[in-house]
Amino acid sequence: MAMSTASRVRRQLPTSPWLFAAPGLLIIGAFILYPFVSTLVNAFTDRRTLIPGRFVGLANFRELLQDDMFWVGLRNSTLYVVGVVPALVVLPLLLALLVQKNIPGITFFRSAFYTPVVASIVVVGLIWVWLLDERGLVNSLLETIGVGRVGFLSDQWLLLLSAMAVTVWKGLGYYMIIYLAALANVPRELHEAAAVDGAGAIRRFLTVTVPAVRSTMVLVGALSSVAAFKVFSEVYLMAGPSGGPAGEDTTLVMLVQRTGTGLTGRVGYASAISVVVFVVTVALMLLVLRADRRDES
Amino acid sequence: MSVMEKVRPTASRPRTDAREPRVTDENGRRVRVGELVLRYLLLLAVLALTVGPFVWQLSTSLKGPTEDIFSSPPKFLPGDPTLHNYERVADTIPVWDYALNSLKVAAANVATNCVGSALAGYALARLRYRGRRAATLAFVLAMLVPVEGIIIAQFTTMRELGLNNTLIGVVLPGCVSALNVLLMRNAFLNLPYEIEEAAYVDGANVWQRFLRIAVPSVKGTLAVVAIFAFMGAWDDFLWPLIVLSDPSKFTLTIGLNYLHGTFANDERLVAAGTIIAVAPLIALFACLQRYFFRGVGEGAVKG
Numbered sequence: 001m002a003m004s005t006a007s008r009v010r011r012q013l014p015t016s017p018w019l020f021a022a023p024g025l026l027i028i029g030a031f032i033l034y035p036f037v038s039t040l041v042n043a044f045t046d047r048r049t050l051i052p053g054r055f056v057g058l059a060n061f062r063e064l065l066q067d068d069m070f071w072v073g074l075r076n077s078t079l080y081v082v083g084v085v086p087a088l089v090v091l092p093l094l095l096a097l098l099v100q101k102n103i104p105g106i107t108f109f110r111s112a113f114y115t116p117v118v119a120s121i122v123v124v125g126l127i128w129v130w131l132l133d134e135r136g137l138v139n140s141l142l143e144t145i146g147v148g149r150v151g152f153l154s155d156q157w158l159l160l161l162s163a164m165a166v167t168v169w170k171g172l173g174y175y176m177i178i179y180l181a182a183l184a185n186v187p188r189e190l191h192e193a194a195a196v197d198g199a200g201a202i203r204r205f206l207t208v209t210v211p212a213v214r215s216t217m218v219l220v221g222a223l224s225s226v227a228a229f230k231v232f233s234e235v236y237l238m239a240g241p242s243g244g245p246a247g248e249d250t251t252l253v254m255l256v257q258r259t260g261t262g263l264t265g266r267v268g269y270a271s272a273i274s275v276v277v278f279v280v281t282v283a284l285m286l287l288v289l290r291a292d293r294r295d296e297s
Numbered sequence: 298m299s300v301m302e303k304v305r306p307t308a309s310r311p312r313t314d315a316r317e318p319r320v321t322d323e324n325g326r327r328v329r330v331g332e333l334v335l336r337y338l339l340l341l342a343v344l345a346l347t348v349g350p351f352v353w354q355l356s357t358s359l360k361g362p363t364e365d366i367f368s369s370p371p372k373f374l375p376g377d378p379t380l381h382n383y384e385r386v387a388d389t390i391p392v393w394d395y396a397l398n399s400l401k402v403a404a405a406n407v408a409t410n411c412v413g414s415a416l417a418g419y420a421l422a423r424l425r426y427r428g429r430r431a432a433t434l435a436f437v438l439a440m441l442v443p444v445e446g447i448i449i450a451q452f453t454t455m456r457e458l459g460l461n462n463t464l465i466g467v468v469l470p471g472c473v474s475a476l477n478v479l480l481m482r483n484a485f486l487n488l489p490y491e492i493e494e495a496a497y498v499d500g501a502n503v504w505q506r507f508l509r510i511a512v513p514s515v516k517g518t519l520a521v522v523a524i525f526a527f528m529g530a531w532d533d534f535l536w537p538l539i540v541l542s543d544p545s546k547f548t549l550t551i552g553l554n555y556l557h558g559t560f561a562n563d564e565r566l567v568a569a570g571t572i573i574a575v576a577p578l579i580a581l582f583a584c585l586q587r588y589f590f591r592g593v594g595e596g597a598v599k600g
Contacts, residue, residue, distance in 0.1 A: 016503050017424035021432050023409075024417030024473040028439040031470035035450035036442045042450065049453070098339055103328060109340045111586050113347050118582045118589070120532035122550040123575045126557055127354045130564050137353055140369040172347070177593040230445040233534045237554065253445045253535075260449035261539050267449055274446040281443050 042271035049265040060272035070273065073252040076160060076235070080251065081228045081284065083164040084171075088224040089217050091168065092175035097209070099176070100183055110180075114173035121170065125237030128166045129153065132238075153238060156248040163234040163249075170234075171227075175220050182216035183209070218292040225284045230277065232257065252277055351575070358382050358568035366564060382569035386556070389566060392573060394545070395552035398464060399531055399574075402548055405468045406530035407523045413473030414522055415515075418481025419507055423493070433482075439475035445535065452539050466540045467548065471529065477522045480595055484518035485511055521592040524585060531578060549574045 043060055047053025064070045099110045116124060131137050132152035139149040152162045186209065194204045210217070232253040235243065241258070243250030250258075252273060260270025328336075352373075359378040360366050386392045421433050451470050452461065460466035492514075493506050501509070512519070534550045541551055553570050582589055 017420050017426040017429070020416045020420035020424060020507075023413045024475075024478050025432060025435060027413065027469070027473040028436060028475050028478075031451060031454065032439040032442050032444075032447070032475065033435065035447040035454055038454070039447050039450040049456070095343065098336065098343070101328065101336070103333065103336065106340075109344060111582070112344055114586075114589065115348055115351065115579065115582070118528065118578050119351070119575045120534065120550050120578075122532075122534050122553050123571045126553060126567055126571050127350050129557070130357065130568065131350055131353065133564070135367040137371050140367070140371040144370040169347070174593060177590050181594050226443070230443055232445060237557070241558075256445070256449060257535070257539065261452060265449070267453060270449045274449065277446045278443065281446070 039271045039274050042268050043275045045268045046266075047268040047271075049261075049263055049267060053268050056268070060269050063269065064272055064276070069247065069250060069255060070252075072248060073250050073255040073273070074276070076249060077229050077231065077252040077280075079160065080164060080167075080231050081225050083161070084167050084228040084231075085221055085225045087164075087168045088171050088175055088228075089221050092172050092220070093179050093209075093213065093217070095172060095176045096179035096183055097205075100180060110176075113176060116170045117173045119170075121233040122237060124166060124170050125234055128162070128169075129238055132162055154245070156245050159239050159244050159249050160235070163231070163238050166234050166238070167228065167231065171224065175224070178220060179213060179216060182213045186212040215292070218288060222285055222288040225288060226281050229280055229284060351579075354568050355572055357564060358572050360565060362565070382565045383573070386566055386569045386573065390552050390556050390570075391545070392549075392552060392570060395547050395549045396573065398547065399549040402464055402467050402537075403527045403530040405464075406472060407526045409468070409472035410474060410477050410526040411519055411523055414477035414481045415512055415519065416507075417473065417478045418483075419485055419511055421478070421482040422485035423511065424503070436475040436478050436482075440479060444470075448536060448539055451536070455540055461540050462543050462546060464546060464548075467533075467537050468530070470536065471533075474526075474529075477526070480518055480522060481515065483595075484515040488514050517588075517591070518595070520585075520588045521595060524581070524588050525592050527581070528578060 042053065044055055044057060045053030046056045046059070095113065099106055099113065119127075133139070134149060134151065134154070138152070143149055150158070152158050190208045190212065191204060194208050199207065230253050231251050235249055235251050236254055236257075239249040243254055256270045256273050256277070259266050259273070356373060356375055357366055359375040359380070359382070361375070361377055361379045361381060364376055365372070417432075417436070421429065421436070455461040455466045455469070458466075460469065488511065493510055496506050496510055532550065533548075534554070537548050537551050538554065541547055544552075544555065547555065553567070553574055556570050557567050
């Protein structure tokens, strides 16, 4: 009986399991894995959109080192990580603590805080372009209280800072939900013991909450740093396609998009920039995970 | 310590019941009034910061052509609310066509992701065959590839297939996402094996087991996949920006970017456009919050 079942299984299965997996494998093969490999290959060619490329060795990478725009992009994408990640690791945790207690109406607040996550980045970008406009709401308020108007969207550095603020604003709710799940697992006894020992709210936060959600903080740090380095839409929308004054707000992915698309797109060169994006992304992940391990020991 | 814990809630409960109803936290403990006031003040401040910008955008979109939208101090409510700007958006760009394009792309993305990832997830979780580990590895690797880094190669692939500048080209690269496949795989793995085994003994073939037993048991995860597929497609910007060049094929996000670039000075118009783009998703979120939150948890654990 058992034998016959087993042999039936063996006879029947070779075709159908692959039928199940085929659509998914086909799509990720053709549109994720193949493009990934071809990006790696193209990086060593001078391929253009309409012209098949020749192998050029490291020429693209040598050109990168001479390209001022590449260094601008690398600088801005790196600054983005430095500016955004600490805020996205800490602020959503505080927000999660604020909405953790089940007081009346709290589910409304939780949902409301999540709204920016649901909105398209284009909507979010345009909302903030209008809010931070020379004559927009923020400047109206600043003028009303006597500070005067600030050129959030005309100064190179203020533009980058504003874009970072928008990224943080949009990400708050998302990471808040992640932290809420982690906080639910913090044993209440720890807080009580600390309270009995006379620890105040801040002491308890630092000695009980933070250690308990530390692995979640690492996760959030890894997720947000990878996302921050690949920033495109916020800066594209707020600074414009050319990347702000003299292109000084261009990020790496904006540079990829600008050099690689269109009929004259330099596919090879854009692929070389993409390879840099891969390498830094992987390095960031490893860095965060390593910092995590060192903390633990 | 453990004694205190067990005693305190039971001891205080009768007292709270006797007096007026008190606000208690999830542990049944009373929250002090001062703390409560502080909490609500903070909550309202954050609310103004997170939802305020949307309300301001809505207010701007309802202000008529004669109303000053730049006034200082600002006027938060429109003096004479009008839908005029929404008509003007439709006169300026084919906004309803764009909305329809977005809807097509999003609906297709939902259908393909649900079907494709349920099938592949089941193949990875339940079926035995040579090469299953390799298939799983392929999906894991695909999940780790940063999409922003391969858009140019995706674009050239699309050109080779003759699908650039089509809505199909917009949908294809994400139409079965590796993350969703792995989510479905986990959902199937968490099902007790015995039920399917019983069906197998009863002579049910693999399709019957899949459709009648496995899929109905993972409806929750499937709903999460559907919602995130819809939201992802509706909100996406970078990929449609690269693959679409013909303004008649634009999706809403690309159309909005176009509207902003061309008519940047007309804030009322852009505001109306953004409200059109964001309203459906806020409505969807309001109805299906549970799945949105659940998706964050499952996606983060994997990602």
